[in-house]
Amino acid sequence: MKRRDFIKTVAIGSAGAALTFNSxxxxxxxxxxxxxxxxxxxxxxxxxxxxxxxxGGNDGLNTIIxxxxxQYYVKRPVIGIPSSTVxxxxxxxxxxxxxxxxxxxxxxxxxxxxxxNVGYPNPNFSHFRATDxxxxxxxxxxxxxxxxxxxxxxxxxxxxxxxxxxxxMSIQIGTNADLSLISQVGNMALTFQDPxxxxxxxxxxxxxxxxxxxxxxxxxxxxxxxxxxxxxxxATRVKQAADNGQNLATYPTNNKLxxxxxxxxxxxxxxxxTRLYVVSMGGFDxxxxxxxxxxxxxxxxxxxxxxxxQDLQLNNINxxxxxxxxxxxxxxxxxNGSAGxxxxxxxxxxxxxxxxxxxxxxxxxxxVNLVNNNLVHQYDFRxxxxxxxxxxxxxxxxxxxxxxxxxxxxxxxxxxxxxxPQSQQRSDFALSQNFPxxxxxxxxxxxxxxxxxxxxxxxxxxSGKIVQTLTDSFKSAGEYSVTFDVSGRSQLSSGIYxxxxxxxxxEDTKRMTLIK
Amino acid sequence: MKEDTGLLAPFxxxxxxxxxxxxAAHLLGRTMFGAKESDINYILTLTPGEAVDLLFQNxxxxxxxxxxxxxxxxxNNNLNNFRMNMLRYWWLKVxxxxxxxxxxxxxxxxxxxxxxxxxxxRIPQHMYIQNNLFRNNVFGNFKNLSKLVTKDPAMxxxxxxxxxxxxxxxxxxxxxxxxxxxxxxxxxxxNDVREGARALTGWTINGLNSLFVSSRHDNGMKTYFGxxxxxxxxxxxxxxxxxxxxxxxxxxxxxKNFINQREDMSSAMPVINELADLLRNNNYEILPVxxxxxxxxxxxxxxxxxxxxxxxxxxxxxxxxxxxxxxDYSNLxxxxxxxxxxxxxxxxxxxxxPNVQGWLGYRDWINTLSLPTRNSFCESIISGTKKDLTPTGxxxxxxxxxxxxxxxxxxxxxVDEICEHLIRITLSPKQREQLLLTLLDGSEVYDWDINxxxxxxxxxxxxxxxxxxxxxxxx
Numbered sequence: 001m002k003r004r005d006f007i008k009t010v011a012i013g014s015a016g017a018a019l020t021f022n023s024x025x026x027x028x029x030x031x032x033x034x035x036x037x038x039x040x041x042x043x044x045x046x047x048x049x050x051x052x053x054x055x056g057g058n059d060g061l062n063t064i065i066x067x068x069x070x071q072y073y074v075k076r077p078v079i080g081i082p083s084s085t086v087x088x089x090x091x092x093x094x095x096x097x098x099x100x101x102x103x104x105x106x107x108x109x110x111x112x113x114x115x116x117n118v119g120y121p122n123p124n125f126s127h128f129r130a131t132d133x134x135x136x137x138x139x140x141x142x143x144x145x146x147x148x149x150x151x152x153x154x155x156x157x158x159x160x161x162x163x164x165x166x167x168x169m170s171i172q173i174g175t176n177a178d179l180s181l182i183s184q185v186g187n188m189a190l191t192f193q194d195p196x197x198x199x200x201x202x203x204x205x206x207x208x209x210x211x212x213x214x215x216x217x218x219x220x221x222x223x224x225x226x227x228x229x230x231x232x233x234x235a236t237r238v239k240q241a242a243d244n245g246q247n248l249a250t251y252p253t254n255n256k257l258x259x260x261x262x263x264x265x266x267x268x269x270x271x272x273x274t275r276l277y278v279v280s281m282g283g284f285d286x287x288x289x290x291x292x293x294x295x296x297x298x299x300x301x302x303x304x305x306x307x308x309x310q311d312l313q314l315n316n317i318n319x320x321x322x323x324x325x326x327x328x329x330x331x332x333x334x335x336n337g338s339a340g341x342x343x344x345x346x347x348x349x350x351x352x353x354x355x356x357x358x359x360x361x362x363x364x365x366x367x368v369n370l371v372n373n374n375l376v377h378q379y380d381f382r383x384x385x386x387x388x389x390x391x392x393x394x395x396x397x398x399x400x401x402x403x404x405x406x407x408x409x410x411x412x413x414x415x416x417x418x419x420x421p422q423s424q425q426r427s428d429f430a431l432s433q434n435f436p437x438x439x440x441x442x443x444x445x446x447x448x449x450x451x452x453x454x455x456x457x458x459x460x461x462x463s464g465k466i467v468q469t470l471t472d473s474f475k476s477a478g479e480y481s482v483t484f485d486v487s488g489r490s491q492l493s494s495g496i497y498x499x500x501x502x503x504x505x506x507e508d509t510k511r512m513t514l515i516k
Numbered sequence: 517m518k519e520d521t522g523l524l525a526p527f528x529x530x531x532x533x534x535x536x537x538x539x540a541a542h543l544l545g546r547t548m549f550g551a552k553e554s555d556i557n558y559i560l561t562l563t564p565g566e567a568v569d570l571l572f573q574n575x576x577x578x579x580x581x582x583x584x585x586x587x588x589x590x591x592n593n594n595l596n597n598f599r600m601n602m603l604r605y606w607w608l609k610v611x612x613x614x615x616x617x618x619x620x621x622x623x624x625x626x627x628x629x630x631x632x633x634x635x636x637x638r639i640p641q642h643m644y645i646q647n648n649l650f651r652n653n654v655f656g657n658f659k660n661l662s663k664l665v666t667k668d669p670a671m672x673x674x675x676x677x678x679x680x681x682x683x684x685x686x687x688x689x690x691x692x693x694x695x696x697x698x699x700x701x702x703x704x705x706x707n708d709v710r711e712g713a714r715a716l717t718g719w720t721i722n723g724l725n726s727l728f729v730s731s732r733h734d735n736g737m738k739t740y741f742g743x744x745x746x747x748x749x750x751x752x753x754x755x756x757x758x759x760x761x762x763x764x765x766x767x768x769x770x771x772k773n774f775i776n777q778r779e780d781m782s783s784a785m786p787v788i789n790e791l792a793d794l795l796r797n798n799n800y801e802i803l804p805v806x807x808x809x810x811x812x813x814x815x816x817x818x819x820x821x822x823x824x825x826x827x828x829x830x831x832x833x834x835x836x837x838x839x840x841x842x843x844d845y846s847n848l849x850x851x852x853x854x855x856x857x858x859x860x861x862x863x864x865x866x867x868x869x870p871n872v873q874g875w876l877g878y879r880d881w882i883n884t885l886s887l888p889t890r891n892s893f894c895e896s897i898i899s900g901t902k903k904d905l906t907p908t909g910x911x912x913x914x915x916x917x918x919x920x921x922x923x924x925x926x927x928x929x930x931v932d933e934i935c936e937h938l939i940r941i942t943l944s945p946k947q948r949e950q951l952l953l954t955l956l957d958g959s960e961v962y963d964w965d966i967n968x969x970x971x972x973x974x975x976x977x978x979x980x981x982x983x984x985x986x987x988x989x990x991x
Binding site for chain 1: 676679681683684685686687688691695696701706709776778818819820821822823825861862863871872873879880882883884885886887888889891892903940941943944946947949950986987989990
C-alpha cells in the first residue's frame with residue numbers, strides 16, 4: 001500500500017478559494033467545518049466500499065417508483081406497482097417498491113441515498129457492452145480493457161504486482177473477477193466463495209526452477225504462476241480474518257446476496273485491510289412476467305442489506321462501510337407485451353451506510369420526454385464513482401483523473417469522517433442553522449459579522465449549481481437575517497440544499513432540507 | 517487484392533519440424549478432451565492431413581439419455597432438475613467415450629456460441645434437442661444452423677422468441693442474434709434490432725417442437741440493414757449473412773477458441789480475414805474451412821503450441837481420459853456428478869453457461885479460486901481422495917498408466933515420456949530434475965523398478981507434482 005503521511009496542520013486561510021471542489025462548498029460535505037481529510041488526500045483509510053451488482057439490468061422504475069406520475073401507469077398498465085402498495089418517501093414524490101421496507105427505514109434514519117437517473121450519453125443496450133462501460137468507466141463509444149476499480153487500486157498500490165500488499169486489495173465474492181477490477185497490471189481482486197473452503201483448496205505444492213518460455217505460452221505460464229502464488233498468500237490471510245471476525249446479526253437464508261454480505265462483514269470485522277468488495281446477484285433481466293421475479297429480487301436485496309447493516313452496527317464497524325448498488329442499465333419505460341420490460345437506459349443507484357448524506361438526489365424520472373421510449377440520464381455514473389472515491393477514500397483530483405480519465409462533478413453523497421483540529425475554528429463570524437428546517441416555502445438564515453467585510457451568501461443544490469444569491473455586497477459588523485423563499489419556483493425539487501457564507505478570508509456552509 | 521499470409525498452407529513435416537508426439541498431442545489436445553497416449557501413437561501412423569481428416573469423420577450418434585427425451589414437457593421442477601443432471605452426465609459420458617474425433621469439442625463450441633441456459637429453459641428435453649441440433653450440424657453450414665437455432669425450442673424459450681409477436685415485439689433474440697451469434701456488436705443499428713424483432717415474430721413452442729403461428733407474425737414491411745421487405749426469420753438470417761463482417765466475426769471466434777486468444781488480436785486479423793473469405797466462398801460450410809485451418813502451418817507453428825488455457829471440462833475430462841482412468845459404469849453418474857460439480861466450481865457448468873455471452877474462456881478460466889479448484893480435482897483423481905477426505909471412487913492406475921510409456925523401467929526416460937505426453941512445453945532441466953527426484957522419492961535412479969511395491973505411490977506423487985505445474989493448465 002502507498003502509505004501516506006497525514007498532514008495534521010492545514011492552515012485554513014491558505015486554502016482559501018481552493019476549498020471548493022466542483023463548485024460544491026467543501027464545508028457542505030463535512031457539515032461542520034473544513035475537513036483535513038478532504039484537503040489532504042495523502043491519508044491512509046480504514047474505509048470500505050461494498051459494491052452490489054444487480055446483473056441483467058434492474059428495473060429502476062419499479063424500484064424507486066414515480067407513483068405520483070400518472071404517466072407511470074399509462075406506460076405500465078400491467079406491471080405498474082399499485083400506488084396503494086408503494087412505500088412513500090417523506091418529502092418526495094417518489095416511492096419505494098413494496099418489498100423495500102428496510103431500505104425505507106434506512107432512508108428515514110439518514111443512512112441511505114438514492115441518486116436518480118444515472119446513466120451516460122449514447123447508452124448501449126447490450127448487457128455485455130453496457131456492463132463493460134460501467135466496469136471500465138469508458139465513454140459509450142470507446143473501449144477500455146481496464147476497470148475503474150482496478151485503475152484506482154493501481155494508484156493506491158503502485159508496487160503491485162512486483163510487491164503484493166499483505167492483504168488482498170479487493171475481494172470479489174464469486175467465481176470470477178469483474179472487468180472493473182482489472183488494472184493495467186492485471187487482476188487486482190481475490191476471488192472466492194467461502195474463506196475456509198478457499199483455504200483448503202490452495203493447500204498443495206508446486207515447484208520452481210522453470211525457465212522463460214519464449215513462445216505465446218510463456219505469457220500464459222507467467223500469468224498462471226502469479227495467480228497460483230497469490231492464492232497461496234491470500235487464502236491464509238483471509239482465513240485468519242474469517243476466524244477472527246464474527247457475524248452478530250441474523251442473515252436471511254436462501255438469499256445469495258445475504259450469504260455474500262455475511263462473509264464481507266465477517267472479514268471486515270476480522271481485521272482484513274481490504275477496501276473494496278464486490279458482491280452480486282443475478283436475475284434482473286426481466287423481459288417477461290417480471291412482477292413476481294422482480295418482487296423476489298427486491299425482497300432479497302432488502303433483507304440482505306438490512307441484515308448487513310445490523311451486523312455492521314453490532315460489530316461497531318458501521319462507520320467504516322459504504323454500500324453501493326449498480327446495474328448495467330435500467331429498463332424500457334413502456335412495458336412489453338410479455339408483462340416484462342426490455343433493455344433501457346438510466347436508473348437509480350442506491351448508496352447506504354452510516355456515512356451517507358441521506359436523501360433522494362436528482363429530479364424525478366421524466367416519463368414524457370423520452371428517447372426511443374427510454375429515459376434520458378441526469379447524472380453520469382462516473383460522477384457517482386468520483387464522489388465515492390473522493391469522499392470515502394479521499395482520492396485526489398489527479399488520482400481521479402487517472403482513474404476516471406476525465407473530470408466529473410461530484411455529488412455530496414458521503415459525509416467525510418476526519419474532524420478538523422479544534423484550533424482551526426474561527427470566531428470572527430457565525431453562520432446559524434436556518435429556521436425552520438426542513439422548510440416549505442420560506443426559511444430564515446441568520447449570520448453575524450464581528451468586523452466589516454465583503455459578504456456573499458449563496459444557496460446551492462446538491463450538484464453544486466447556484467440556486468439563488470441571497471447577499472453579495474460589502475457589510476459592516478453586525479447581525480443579519482435573510483430569507484430564502486422558494487414559492488413559485490416549481491422546478492426546485494425536494495431534497496438537500498446548501499447555503500454558503502463567504503467573507504474576507506473565510507467561509508462556512510450549512511445544509512438545509514426542502515420538503516414539498 | 518489482399519496479401520496472402522501463407523499461414524493457411526498445409527503443414528508439411530520436415531527434418532527441422534517433424535510430425536512427432538508433440539505435434540500429434542497438440543492436434544488432439546486442441547480438438548479433443550485430452551490426448552490419450554494410444555491415440556497419439558495411432559495418428560502418428562497417418563500424415564498430419566490424414567489425422568485431421570480422421571478428426572472430422574462421422575461416427576454414430578450417441579444413444580439418448582433416456583426415453584424421457586421424447587416425453588411431452590411437464591413443469592415439474594424436481595423431475596426436470598433431475599433430468600437436466602442426467603443430461604449433463606450423459607454428455608460427459610459421450611465426451612469420456614469419444615473416439616479420435618473433433619465432434620464433441622465442437623458441440624461444446626456451438627453450445628457456447630448459440631448459448632442457452634438450462635436453468636432458464638428448464639425443460640431438459642429442449643436442451644437435449646438443442647444439443648443434438650449442434651451435433652447433427654456440427655461441421656455443417658453456419659448460415660443454415662443460424663436459421664435452425666432461430667426456431668429451436670430451447671432458444672425460443674431462452675431469448676423470448678416465443679413471446680415475440682406482432683402485437684408485442686420482444687427484442688431479446690433479435691439483439692443477441694446480431695450481437696453474439698452472427699455479425700457482432702458495432703455492425704448494426706438499434707433500428708436493425710427493432711425491425712429484426714418484427715421479422716422474427718410468429719414462432720412459439722408446442723410441446724417438444726417449435727411452431728410458426730402466422731397470426732402472430734408481423735406481415736408489415738421491415739427495413740433491415742438498409743433493405744426493405746416483408747421479411748421473416750429466414751430472410752433475417754439471409755440478410756445478416758449477406759454482410760461481409762459476419763464471416764469475419766465468426767472466424768475471429770474460431771481463431772480465439774482453437775488457435776490463440778490474445779488481448780490484441782490485430783496481428784491475427786490478416787489470417788482471420790483469409791479464413792473469412794474462405795468461409796464466404798464456401799457458402800458458410802465450415803467443414804472445408806476448419807480442415808484448412810487445422811491442417812495449416814499456422815496451426816502447427818511453434819509459437820501457438822500450448823498457448824490455450826484449458827477449460828475446466830477440457831482439463832477435468834481430459835485428465836481422466838489421458839491418464840487412462842476407468843470410470844466404474846455401475847457408479848457412472850456418481851463419478852460424473854463429482855466431475856460436473858468440480859467443473860462448475862471452476863466456472864463451467866455444462867448446459868448452464870453464465871449468461872448469453874457464454875464462457876469467456878482464456879484467462880477468465882484462471883483466478884485465485886478456480887486455479888486451486890482445478891488443481892485439487894486433478895490431485896483427487898490421482899490420489900483417489902477428495903479434499904474433504906472422502907473417496908473419489910475412481911483414480912489413476914499409476915503402474916498401468918506408466919506401462920503405456922515406451923520405457924517404464926528407466927526412471928529418467930519415464931519422466932521425460934510422461935511429461936511429453938501430458939505437457940507440450942519442454943520443461944527446464946531443473947524442473948525435470950525435481951520431477952525425477954519426486955518419482956525416486958529418495959532412492960537412486962538405478963534402483964528404479966516399476967514392479968517394486970513402492971512404485972505406485974511414487975508415480976502418484978510424481979503425477980501430482982506434474983499436474984501442479986502451470987504448464988499442465990495449457991494445451
